Amino acid sequence: MNRRDPSNRPRAQRPQGSDRFPTDEELLAEAQAEVEAELINNDLPAIAQPVEEPPKRPRFRPAIETVLLASTAALLAAVAWPIATAGLRSDAPAGNGSTPTTVVAEPDPEPVVTPAVAPKIQIALLLDTSSSMDGLIDQARSQLWRVVNALDSATYHGAAPTLEIAVYEYGNDNLDGETGWIRQVSPFTVELDRVSEKLFALQTFGGDERAGQVIARSIDELQWADGPGTLKVMYIAGNESFAQGPVAWQDAIEKARAKGVVVNTVLCDGVDDHWSAAARMAGGKFMAIDHNAKAVYIHAPQDDDIAKLGDKINKTYIGYGRMGDWGAENQMAQDSNAALSGEGSKIQRALTKGTLSYRNPTWDLVDAAEDAGFNLADVDKKSLPSELQGMSESEIDAFVEGKRKEREALQAELRTLSKEREAFVSAELERRHGKDPNRLDTAIVTSILDQAAAAGFSIGDDE
Numbered sequence: 001m002n003r004r005d006p007s008n009r010p011r012a013q014r015p016q017g018s019d020r021f022p023t024d025e026e027l028l029a030e031a032q033a034e035v036e037a038e039l040i041n042n043d044l045p046a047i048a049q050p051v052e053e054p055p056k057r058p059r060f061r062p063a064i065e066t067v068l069l070a071s072t073a074a075l076l077a078a079v080a081w082p083i084a085t086a087g088l089r090s091d092a093p094a095g096n097g098s099t100p101t102t103v104v105a106e107p108d109p110e111p112v113v114t115p116a117v118a119p120k121i122q123i124a125l126l127l128d129t130s131s132s133m134d135g136l137i138d139q140a141r142s143q144l145w146r147v148v149n150a151l152d153s154a155t156y157h158g159a160a161p162t163l164e165i166a167v168y169e170y171g172n173d174n175l176d177g178e179t180g181w182i183r184q185v186s187p188f189t190v191e192l193d194r195v196s197e198k199l200f201a202l203q204t205f206g207g208d209e210r211a212g213q214v215i216a217r218s219i220d221e222l223q224w225a226d227g228p229g230t231l232k233v234m235y236i237a238g239n240e241s242f243a244q245g246p247v248a249w250q251d252a253i254e255k256a257r258a259k260g261v262v263v264n265t266v267l268c269d270g271v272d273d274h275w276s277a278a279a280r281m282a283g284g285k286f287m288a289i290d291h292n293a294k295a296v297y298i299h300a301p302q303d304d305d306i307a308k309l310g311d312k313i314n315k316t317y318i319g320y321g322r323m324g325d326w327g328a329e330n331q332m333a334q335d336s337n338a339a340l341s342g343e344g345s346k347i348q349r350a351l352t353k354g355t356l357s358y359r360n361p362t363w364d365l366v367d368a369a370e371d372a373g374f375n376l377a378d379v380d381k382k383s384l385p386s387e388l389q390g391m392s393e394s395e396i397d398a399f400v401e402g403k404r405k406e407r408e409a410l411q412a413e414l415r416t417l418s419k420e421r422e423a424f425v426s427a428e429l430e431r432r433h434g435k436d437p438n439r440l441d442t443a444i445v446t447s448i449l450d451q452a453a454a455a456g457f458s459i460g461d462d463e
Helices: 024-041 062-078 134-150 192-201 211-221 249-258 275-282 303-316 324-340 343-352 365-369 393-432 440-454
Strands: 120-128 162-170 182-189 230-238 262-268 286-289
Touching: 120 134, 120 211, 120 440, 134 192, 134 324, 134 343, 134 440, 162 192, 162 211, 182 192, 182 211, 192 324, 211 230, 211 249, 230 440, 249 262, 249 275, 262 275, 262 440, 275 286, 286 440, 303 324, 303 343, 303 393, 324 343, 343 393, 365 393
Parallel strands: 120 162, 120 230, 230 262, 262 286
Antiparallel strands: 162 182
């Protein structure tokens, strides 16, 4: 990896030789292991439940027990868990992103999106944005829609789940080193255009990849759901050692397990330095990908109609409130970004608009009206399109209902075309003996469908 390495940057160093002095953390880990083993031998309750029970050791004399317990207490008091907060250096240089991007300036501050009710699928993407990861970021941008579409048929006891996606970046020298070069790009949101916007704004630069710290941060900061019908998964992608930084990856994985989050690791053409071990410990899947591979696009007879419907459905959206104008403009911007990423991305995005996962309740009146607690009387009429401002509340309701029915009809057409297209592409790939290359999207799709099924979700016609 081409790594920028300022001379004043602290760097994690590997132990050199076997005669070095053990660190406080190593002494603590050894002492804790000894004490916990002794407690188990004496049938006493353990301080913390380990992932795997350690083998029993010979019983200690009471004097040694006392010394070990006292030493452990002293070490616990001396060793502090590093806690970092998000931050971004305002004077950081620009990155070197390779994909043309259409950007619409978003109003500030960003409104909080109220989490929807269960069933729910939450996906946290933790992306290495160091200087060698342009290909990975391009894959995340261009194939977001394919991942969403793969989950469109998922149900939980007959109910369609709400999909929420969050994004973190790590390992980027543009970020504040005091926070571990980590940033929350987007909290969990149902509004996928926001996720796309944030992905296209990412820039790669430098690199100091602290996997354990970004996992721990995302577990602490994100609003993870609870209850039945909830699938919580994380994908961390990068190419450097998994053991970098002040937070041990084992501790970060334990934090994720305690929260019920499945951690999947995606290695981008690097050396498997703890990546597969982390996935095993987390109950997730380890996947190695070619982060520079491009998606194979097969033109299908349905594509022209799909593209037209993707544009037509935009006319069923009714902007309202402070975010109304921005939302409509951003929708068009993300259409443009998808098109710039390739014809395949453009078609997949159009198909996403036919799914239940494509919702924009913070700026679209049709989607907002579907949410419990929404009251049209609370909407400032001056924030509505000009043709609605002179209408009565009942007339606006009727207008919104008309747009909803129009949208549902277009979505039904898109779903039909999607099935036809999928059948055509599958047959064509089989005829060509083609195989999808290992990319970020293929890694996510293959793993999350299995994990959703294991969590009780039905996929497609599965019962």
